Amino acid sequence: MKKPAKQLLKKDRMDFPRPLTTVDVVIFTVLESGLNVLLVQRPEDPNEPYPGGWALPGGFVDIENDQDLESCARRKLKEKTGVDTPYLEQLGSWGGTTRDPRGWSATHVYFALIPAQDAVLQKGANAQDVAWFPVNQSVAKAKLAFDHLEILQAAISRLRNKVEYTSLPAYLLPEKFTLSELQHMYEVVMERPIEKSAFRTRVLSSNLVTPIQGMREGPNRPAQLYRLTDPNRPVFFPRTFKQKQK
Amino acid sequence: MKKPAKQLLKKDRMDFPRPLTTVDVVIFTVLESGLNVLLVQRPEDPNEPYPGGWALPGGFVDIENDQDLESCARRKLKEKTGVDTPYLEQLGSWGGTTRDPRGWSATHVYFALIPAQDAVLQKGANAQDVAWFPVNQSVAKAKLAFDHLEILQAAISRLRNKVEYTSLPAYLLPEKFTLSELQHMYEVVMERPIEKSAFRTRVLSSNLVTPIQGMREGPNRPAQLYRLTDPNRPVFFPRTFKQKQK
DNA sequence: CTATGTTAGTTGCACAGTAGCACTAATGTT
DNA sequence: AACATTAGTGCTACTGTGCAACTAACATAG
Known part of the structure; x- marks a missing residue:
């Protein structure tokens, strides 16, 4: 129980x-x-927490x-990937x-999607290593520092969840892409096949993409090549994909 | 550009x-x-930011x-509502x-749903006032302190959005409720009517609720009275309600 | 005791979007 | 010219919803 006494001492000087x-x-x-996630290796300095361990890129505000x-x-993303x-x-x-041996700590976590072609991994200022880790295999073994495994799992489930009803996978592709390439991104993230016909009508009727001049030759x-109709905001579909029951 | 020089000075002492x-x-x-939101009045002390203004309940960690x-x-919620x-x-x-005149600040925002019956508003330690504000009218005029209007709007749109495909409105009701009462909560939050028949089949086929002994007399x-099948986790529907046209 | 109003709950039909699958189209290669 | 391969379309069945009419169960007014 707090007393109704004035707390000026605390509040006035911050x-x-x-x-x-x-x-x-x-x-x-x-x-x-x-699907891969970017991790950075923490410095080997024994005075640092989790020396040599792998962690999400980030740092103090x-x-x-x-x-x-x-x-x-955005700054941290740019530092590691150039994107x-x-x-x-x-x-x-x-x-x-x-969550941090150095004391009470709070982290604000963002999640980013980038096209593979755009990323140019850059070793950090502390000469840490930077690398992509496949989400399904090595990540569990990697023994992430801090509570970063929990955070990563939250990010994966958010992504998997949103893929069902948004255009997020389009941000994993370069500016110009074909519908097949887009469908492939959905399938990789969802880890299951999608019916081609349903995918196409759904995507085309949602105004997600706009056809552009040019074809992918092969x-x-x-x-046909497409681009995002409005790259600045993701599209939300009215429904979810249904599970194909084989 | 940061130099690769060691930053031990900064990092070692925190x-x-x-x-x-x-x-x-x-x-x-x-x-x-x-739909109403709980606001608290800030102290009249001119040394405090936004004296006398209305703000979301909260405070320093x-x-x-x-x-x-x-x-x-949870602590802050309990302090204001008893829930x-x-x-x-x-x-x-x-x-x-x-966002705060006292300097660089970060706030972690939670959003809560409570049944109206459960709330017993309690004046805070600083004798601030506590009150419910209808979301649609007075809030805009209330000139919320800090960036709390922006935060509130984000909360409203999150709620409105999630209502379309989750069981969240059930948490606005007491433990036992009828399907009509549940439908009413959906309609209040969504601000539009829902088709009774579609609502019932949707809710009943999703295992959201379980019928219990007893009827609402009147x-x-x-x-028939129902309770949440699993009060600890919300249910996600496979689809969204469609807009009734007309 | 019956008629009436009100809310609970059901049923049946039309419509819309998707899954599934078969089909056509356009290219390079053999 | 036949074939393999990927792009893209068309058709049917199914499912969930919108809509509206229907039945069910109570309290109350006369």
């Missing part, structure tokens, strides 16, 4: 203890091996330079006593 | 400036007037007593230079 505040980014792309949380996330116009959305925040029938 | 960290809660309920962000949110088992989900976080045909 010097009571504050949590450590970080921003982390879960960056996804699709490679040959399927720099209150002198970062305008807000999202620009902080500066990704699909970026906030995932959530994790905070508590135990060893067989050329395919 | 005394660089940190953002102010708060937790705010958007608490919804349904009253006669429709107390790193000596709060185990984590969610328990901090301790609400539907509670994280909405997101807002952080930046300008001046006309008694109605």
Whole structure:
């Protein structure tokens, strides 16, 4: 029970203890091996938490330079991948006593989708290693630092969930793409096949994409190229895909 | 460009400036007037930001007593309403230079649904006022403190959106309820009528609710009482309601 | 005791979107 | 010219919803 007494001591000078505040980014792309996530290796310095372990890219909020949380996330993304116009959305925040050995900490987590071609991995300032990890295999073994495994799993389930009714997979492709390529991105993320005919009518009737001049040439029938109708905002479908019951 | 030089100075002692960290809660309920949100009045003290203004209930994270962000949110909810088992989900976080005149700040926002009957509003420790505001009318005029209008709008659109495909409105009702009462909650939140027949088949086929012993008696045909099949996790429907045309 | 009003709950039909699958179309290769 | 391969379309069956009419069960007014 708090007393109704004035708390001026605490409130007037704003010097009571504050949590450590970080921003982390879960960056996804699709490679040959399927859905991948970007991880960075923590410095080997034994004074740091989880030396040599793998973690999500991120770090402390720099209150002198970062305008807000999202620009902080964009900065970190750019530092690691060179990409500066990704699909970026906030995932959530994790905070508590135990998640960082250095004390009470809170992290604001963003999740990003980038086309594989755009990423040019860049070793960080501390010469850490940066690498893609296939989401289904190595990640579980990787023993992620902090609570980053939990965060990553939340990001994966958010992505898997949203794929069912949004255009998010389009952000895993370059600007121009064919409908087959788009369908492939959906299938990789959902880890199941989609009926071609239903996919096409659904996508085309939702105004997600606009056909552009040009065809994808190849060893067989050329395919129409498309681009996102409005790259700045994802499309939400009215329904979900149904499970094919084999 | 950062130099690859060691930043041990900064990183080893953890005394660089940190953002102010708060937790705010958007608490919804349904009253006669429709969807309402709980606001608290800020102290009249001119040394405080937005003296006398209305704001979302919340406050600084107390790193000596709060185990984590969610328990901090639960504590604040309990303090204002007396409710301790609400539907509670994280909405997101807002952080930046300008949102609080006292400096760089970040808030972790939760949103809660509670049955109107359960709430017993309690004046806070600082003798602030606490009140329900109908979401559609007074809120816009209320000139909310900080960026709380933006946060509230995000909460409303999250709620409106999720209502279309989840069982969230059930958490606005007491433990036992009839299907008509449940439908009414949906209609209040969505602000449009739903087809009775479609609603019933949808709800009953989704295993959202379980019939229990007892009927709601009244001046006309008694109605079967139901409870949530699993109160601990919301149900997601496979589809969305369609707009009734006309 | 019956008629009436009101809300609970059901039934049947029309419509819309998808799954499933077969079909046609267009290219390079053999 | 036949074939393999991928692009793209057309048709049917099924499912869930919108819509509207129907039946069911109570309280109350006369």
